[in-house]
Amino acid sequence: MQTRKIVSLVLATLLVSTLALAGGKGDGGGEKLEQVKLVYMTAGDVNMLALGQNVIAPQLAEKYPGIQVMTVHTGPGNAGSQLIFEKLEAESNSNKESWDVDVAMVHQIFMKWAMEKDLLMPYAKDIPAWKYVTSPFAKNSLGVDIEGYAIPMFHSQTALAYNPDYVKNPPKSYAELVDWVKKNPGKFGYNGIKGGMSGVSFTVGWVYWKTGKYQKYAVSGPFEQSEVDSWEQAFKDLGEFNKYVTFTGGNVGTLDALNRGEIWMGPVWVDMFFTFMNEGKLDPKTRMVLPDPGMPGQPMYFIIPKKAAHPEEAKKFVDFVSSPEFQAKEIVMRFNWYPGIDGSYLKGAIPQDIYDKIYGDVTPEDLAKKGRAFPLADYFSAMLESYEKWIK
Amino acid sequence: MADRLSVRRKLRLPPYLLLLFPAVSFMLLMYAYPFVSSFTRSFVVSDGKLGFFNYAKTWDLYLKDIAFTFAVTVFSTSVTAVLAVLLAMYLRFRQSVVSGMLAGLYKLPIFIPFVVVAQMMTTFLAPHGLLNLTLARIGLINIDNPLELFNFWGLSFGFIWKMIPFSVLIIHGGFQMIDNSYIEAARSAGARRGKVITHILIPMSKSSIMVALVLVYSQIVGTFTLPYMLIGGKIPTTITVDIAHRVNYFRDFGVANTLGVCSYLLVLGTAIYYLRSSVKRVTEAESSGR
Numbered sequence: 273m274q275t276r277k278i279v280s281l282v283l284a285t286l287l288v289s290t291l292a293l294a295g296g297k298g299d300g301g302g303e304k305l306e307q308v309k310l311v312y313m314t315a316g317d318v319n320m321l322a323l324g325q326n327v328i329a330p331q332l333a334e335k336y337p338g339i340q341v342m343t344v345h346t347g348p349g350n351a352g353s354q355l356i357f358e359k360l361e362a363e364s365n366s367n368k369e370s371w372d373v374d375v376a377m378v379h380q381i382f383m384k385w386a387m388e389k390d391l392l393m394p395y396a397k398d399i400p401a402w403k404y405v406t407s408p409f410a411k412n413s414l415g416v417d418i419e420g421y422a423i424p425m426f427h428s429q430t431a432l433a434y435n436p437d438y439v440k441n442p443p444k445s446y447a448e449l450v451d452w453v454k455k456n457p458g459k460f461g462y463n464g465i466k467g468g469m470s471g472v473s474f475t476v477g478w479v480y481w482k483t484g485k486y487q488k489y490a491v492s493g494p495f496e497q498s499e500v501d502s503w504e505q506a507f508k509d510l511g512e513f514n515k516y517v518t519f520t521g522g523n524v525g526t527l528d529a530l531n532r533g534e535i536w537m538g539p540v541w542v543d544m545f546f547t548f549m550n551e552g553k554l555d556p557k558t559r560m561v562l563p564d565p566g567m568p569g570q571p572m573y574f575i576i577p578k579k580a581a582h583p584e585e586a587k588k589f590v591d592f593v594s595s596p597e598f599q600a601k602e603i604v605m606r607f608n609w610y611p612g613i614d615g616s617y618l619k620g621a622i623p624q625d626i627y628d629k630i631y632g633d634v635t636p637e638d639l640a641k642k643g644r645a646f647p648l649a650d651y652f653s654a655m656l657e658s659y660e661k662w663i664k
Numbered sequence: 665m666a667d668r669l670s671v672r673r674k675l676r677l678p679p680y681l682l683l684l685f686p687a688v689s690f691m692l693l694m695y696a697y698p699f700v701s702s703f704t705r706s707f708v709v710s711d712g713k714l715g716f717f718n719y720a721k722t723w724d725l726y727l728k729d730i731a732f733t734f735a736v737t738v739f740s741t742s743v744t745a746v747l748a749v750l751l752a753m754y755l756r757f758r759q760s761v762v763s764g765m766l767a768g769l770y771k772l773p774i775f776i777p778f779v780v781v782a783q784m785m786t787t788f789l790a791p792h793g794l795l796n797l798t799l800a801r802i803g804l805i806n807i808d809n810p811l812e813l814f815n816f817w818g819l820s821f822g823f824i825w826k827m828i829p830f831s832v833l834i835i836h837g838g839f840q841m842i843d844n845s846y847i848e849a850a851r852s853a854g855a856r857r858g859k860v861i862t863h864i865l866i867p868m869s870k871s872s873i874m875v876a877l878v879l880v881y882s883q884i885v886g887t888f889t890l891p892y893m894l895i896g897g898k899i900p901t902t903i904t905v906d907i908a909h910r911v912n913y914f915r916d917f918g919v920a921n922t923l924g925v926c927s928y929l930l931v932l933g934t935a936i937y938y939l940r941s942s943v944k945r946v947t948e949a950e951s952s953g954r
Contacts, residue, residue, distance in 0.1 A: 351912045465897065514899075518791075657725075657914075
């Protein structure tokens with residue numbers, strides 16, 4: 273009985289919000305110059321909602337008084353991107369002439385799904401900010417050619433955070449980490465592969481280290497089953513490593529455990545690390561190191577659906593957020609991400625002390641040398657599944 | 665003649681069918697269809713072929729998780745049963761200020777969503793969390809070697825904490841329906857409190873106890889947030905975490921549906937019991953009514 277009530281309540285809420293969405297679109301569609309309601313869907317954690325609702329929407333409305341942004345938040349991780357994908361796919365299947373969603377913020381894997389189904393508009397080269405975009409992630413996402421279909425809004429990197437009170441001499445590489453963990457059992461913590469992407473990232477970095485085939489797995493391909501079959505020992509070693517490890521409850525769980533002193537070291541997202549620190553939720557002494565041969569990071573992308581109702585306004589939206597001023601002030605200084613556009617355009621726009629803090633432990637050289645991409649989609653799935661297969 | 669009769673029969677749809685239509689169609693659309701489709705799609709492999717491939721993969725990768733889910737569920741349900749019956753007893757027999765306060769207080773967790781419970785448990789049960797710090801302060805443990813509770817025991821603790829109030833609500837309701845005269849009769853015949861409980865209260869409210877347990881059991885099997893936030897990255901973990909993993913990272917609905925079918929199987933026994941007992945109750949009520 274109780275579950276049924278909950279289900280019907282959820283359904284009612286969904287229905288009401290769908291109606292509200294549809295109604296909102298109708299209002300804006302009529303008068304062209306007066307008011308355009310731009311529907312912006314974003315995946316990601318709640319900070320992405322805050323970015324859309326509290327930062328982009330008011331600032332864009334100030335610059336273009338005719339544009340009103342409505343932010344729809346779908347949730348963290350690939351699951352959030354999947355909801356956006358399902359929405360676009362449904363609109364495509366319905367053969368509607370203009371789609372509800374005007375612009376969206378998505379993860380890398382979304383690009384593979386959406387490119388396969390031809391759901392996106394090749395808009396990126398039309399906007400002025402394209403000239404600032406130099407990242408290789410703008411050309412290729414998990415092995416899929418996406419040039420022109422997406423602009424990275426920010427780049428996020430994983431690294432090992434550590435407590436310098438206990439870790440005087442942090443391991444500089446995965447190999448050193450293995451030795452360190454054996455000397456300090458239970459003091460390294462991560463969240464496995466089902467508890468969030470920082471653990472996934474650590475695992476992917478492990479495979480890159482053990483195999484030394486980053487180039488093939490993440491850049492050139494092709495996918496070969498024989499590669500997957502060769503990973504047995506790498507994962508069994510990780511299983512052995514896991515015996516000396518504390519498992520944490522998610523990306524946030526690792527940071528919390530570091531802060532409470534339960535663990536002394538663990539993989540974290542750099543932006544979350546700085547956000548926690550700015551909010552006083554992490555000991556300011558805590559530091560980071562990006563171990564050899566590197567750990568993955570990922571961008572999130574702006575896309576415009578193929579038949580977006582307001583493509584011109586959507587382009588203005590993306591152009592605005594990709595401008596060096598906005599990237600410096602909001603993306604880097606407020607949200608602690610690395611910029612999506614070329615960092616050299618931000619020189620002078622960021623105060624030196626903040627620049628030093630953000631690039632202090634993980635330097636731009638580190639990022640260039642050891643900031644890795646996640647593997648091609650097929651290898652990525654195979655790595656996650658091999659983890660489950662070999663580590664029992 | 666015969667033709668006419670059959671035509672008449674066809675035309676004469678009982679009017680109550682019309683009344684049933686909205687409810688039944690809702691049930692079919694919202695519950696039966698997803699259930700059947702998840703069952704059939706568990707046999708569909710990603711390239712559209714039919715077969716037991718998903719089941720083989722589930723067997724290979726997730727058997728330990730299914731066993732783990734079953735173990736956690738059975739353990740949590742049994743402990744919940746014992747504690748809920750004891751608490752319901754207490755509330756049934758004691759009428760004091762304390763029991764009154766307790767009666768108000770115990771219902772609180774019912775209104776706390778699982779995701780909040782999960783957040784509470786992650787900080788409460790953490791190695792340097794509230795529980796361990798308290799125990800260390802009292803001197804029961806050394807904080808450098810705290811209780812590890814992000815595992816079977818911590819997960820069960822969370823479930824039990826959340827589920828006891830819900831089952832007490834049902835079981836206590838059952839106890840209240842038993843007339844005091846039965847208890848007094850037993851007492852005047854010399855039964856002590858223990859006897860009253862085991863021979864009068866529990867047998868007479870068996871059905872409400874069982875209903876509570878069936879509902880608790882099936883809720884635990886299907887809960888995602890608590891295991892995800894507590895032991896999401898661990899091995900083994902629960903079926904629900906695996907389902908989310910298959911969908912989020914692989915978009916693999918085949919194996920996800922297979923895991924779904926496994927969880928249906930886990931609750932199948934209890935569901936059958938629930939249906940049978942409610943059918944029995946209805947027929948008993950009908951026959952006694954006539």
